Amino acid sequence: MGWLKFMTNNQTQPSLTLYNELARMRVVNTVDANFIQSLQALLSPERVLTSVEDIIPYGFDGTAVLKQRPGAVVFPLTSEEVADCVRLACKRSVPVVTRGSGTGLSGGSVPLAGCLVICLVKMDKLIEVDEKNLTLRAQSGVITKEIDDAAAKVGLFYPPDPGSMKISTIGGNVAENSGGLRGLKYGVTRDYVMGLEVVLPDGTLTFLGNKCVKDVAGYSMKDLFIGSEGTLGIITEVILKVLPRPKARKTMLALYDSMDAAAKTISAIIAAKIIPCTLEFLDRVTVQCVEDYSKIGLPTDVEALVLMETDGHPVVVEEEAAQMMALAKANGARDVRAAADEAEGAKLAAARRNAFSALARVRPTTILEDVTVPRSELSTMVAFIDSVAKRHKLQIGTFGHLGDGNLHPTFLTNERDHEEMHRIEIALEEIVEETIRLGGTVTGEHGVGLAKKAFLKRQLGEGSYELMRSIKQALDPQGLLNPGKIFDLRN
């Protein structure tokens, strides 16, 4: 089973065995001198990286342990250049892995040995902010936070805020359908994509969608590419929906001695017909790590810390905040406090964003999960994770989005301890089983990539799984775009 096994054995990626097989059979090729020359002729030589020192740093993304050395890395500046590169790769049967800032957490942009990596970070032009239509158009390589900053300049708002928003690219967000801290109220990246420019696997450059709020002309093709993890096409440009910026925002902290009380508060808030923009929780281990890094005075002796945020009209915000704080107290919070001002609120949110990386302080290897259950099953799931940790004597720090049921149990371990890695494998299996039993999903916002591949079929069932594979087969018959991610190709 799964990616953990090859990690422990230090073998090549199992997902790639098929790919390696194909390479051996000469169905696909790796980057060679001839191919490099053609790339250099297409782009300028300094935008084609091939030396070992240049390409080792492109062997991984934000996912633990996975790494592989590509054959070349290229930096196109325009959509047309991307299309040219793909056409060339298609002609020579060289697999292509697309990459933005490489912050993904499921191995989606980890290359295949000897493949071509198309890195879009230099396609970083913000093309237009359209205040009349409330849309924003940008090249794929623009940093997520810069999208929201540009919107903010004219009083607008781009809500999706993945933890890595200061680093991640918008193209990567769309390809992974990233979530964030505001999912409960504002939804995820998909809810803000109105149009996409895409390079198809044969090198065709096409535009899907437009600025119209209503559009039912045929299949919603853009939706097929959102969350496709680079397996169906390369997103080169996006048109995003933006909203009026909320006038007020209030951030609060609630501290609990039991996880159960925290979960009860969340249920009570939802039952009171309040939809806060953020309901984040950190368990004890996570709070300690975050405080160790950020030193903003978080109490480290709590079982659960809940970060709550409401935004909107100032009057409503005041009222909702007061109500939420009262509900937290009524449901057993030890202490509830409001951030003094927006700066302090932003500091608290920033600390939460660092949770995953801060957990790396404890042990050398940090393996992050992304299981998501219906909100009503949250406390069952958190208790289950806790029991798994105890049963297998593992250290798990859990944090996540309480409002939308998206949890991030994080194993703190050492990849060199093979015995412990084996126990993690079993624990992970149990967590996944329970997630599926509760009607959940193995990945709420990080994508399948390589990390969640082994569990996909179990969750989806045969019919839906095969439907996905047949779509891949139809669009990319040669299997050249990010092969081996999400599922193995049909042989």
Next chain:
Amino acid sequence: MPQATLLQSLDYSVLQQCMHCGMCLPTCPTYVETKMEKNSPRGRIALLRAVADGDLEVSKALSDEMYYCLGCLACQTACPAGVNYAELFETARAEVEQANVNDGMQRGFWRWITLNVIFMHPWLLRLIGRVLRVYQSTGLDKLMRKAHFFGLMPRYLAKLEPQTPQIAAQFSDDIILPQESPAAGQGSRVGLLTGCIQDLAFSNINRDTVDVLLANGCEVITPRSQSCCGSLHAHNGELELARELARRQIDSFDLDSLDAIISNAGGCGSHLKTYGHLLHDDPLYAAKAKVWDSKVKDIHEWLVQIRFRKPTAGAGVSEVTYHESCHLCHGQKVVSQPRQVLASIPGLVLKELPESNWCCGSAGIYNITQPEQSQKLLDRKVANLKLTKVPIVATSNPGCHLQIANGLRSCGDHPCQEVTQPVTLLARAYRSERS
């Protein structure tokens, strides 16, 4: 079996600590410049890990990359996982020097002259300072510049010549007594580090530091003709020389009799606080070095710690902005204290500088080894200073001081006309109390 490299014998967990999340990318001046992973902290760490794993040979390309890195440590501030980049950086530079991948007689010669000769011998450094002083004070330098004499030198040297620091009229030992006691109410007893470049170019700042300490009841002990602290050596791959200088530095102070050892240069202070690690293998010095680390304090850190007295008079300046030395804010995490010092001065408004903790490009000798990238960072700094419209910028490191002063000089009509240091302004305020 070839001999294990320095990186291979390094504790592997230091390399493993990086979980390549990418939080460092937007804070790294070189990555932001090129957008290439190789030029980023996590990219460099990946290369170093590949060397440790035996997957990559130490090469010229690796060396170039490690010298392209500023060593500003902004990544260390950004890193939630707590990677000790400073240690990786120093080990990597030592590794590439040991592997001898940088051929070139000229580079070798200049490194030897600078690291092994000049900065190992305080008397020689000061002799050079004296010669330079005469040369500058007689106006010979201007004459030579007029006569285009420097056109005869290699182009890169000729370009650097105008950046030669103005040598102070007197060095620290001429204007600071070995022992100075406060006029009233003696509290702590502290040692003062006079530095090398600081001593040659900014002995007045050392004097200001003593005055500020005296005004706060500290007795100040200043050993004569002090050595370089070794940060130059440690950051340039000469760890053995750095160790020797650390031992010498420790020996020049009577540690037990002092409450603190005061540094007023961000770059030196950051290195001075890591002698414990540098000498942890040294049976004679390991324990002493640990005590040393606990006593070294940046002047602003110390002033705030002893609840320094707020001056009752102003410093004759109404607005100031503050540029943070990388090794003061990222290396030593001394961020709020210099601001508190500035804010304590009556009538002085501190206006924040955009990107105040973004490297100015001085970075030790980076402005000499990587003039092009250094200039880009300096331009960025000068542009940010322009935005503040403030006439004076304060900083607390001789490298930053010289770099920014050079940047402002070559930029004609800039609102910012003066570079100073927080202690200088504080000393000025104390002095004007008496007048």
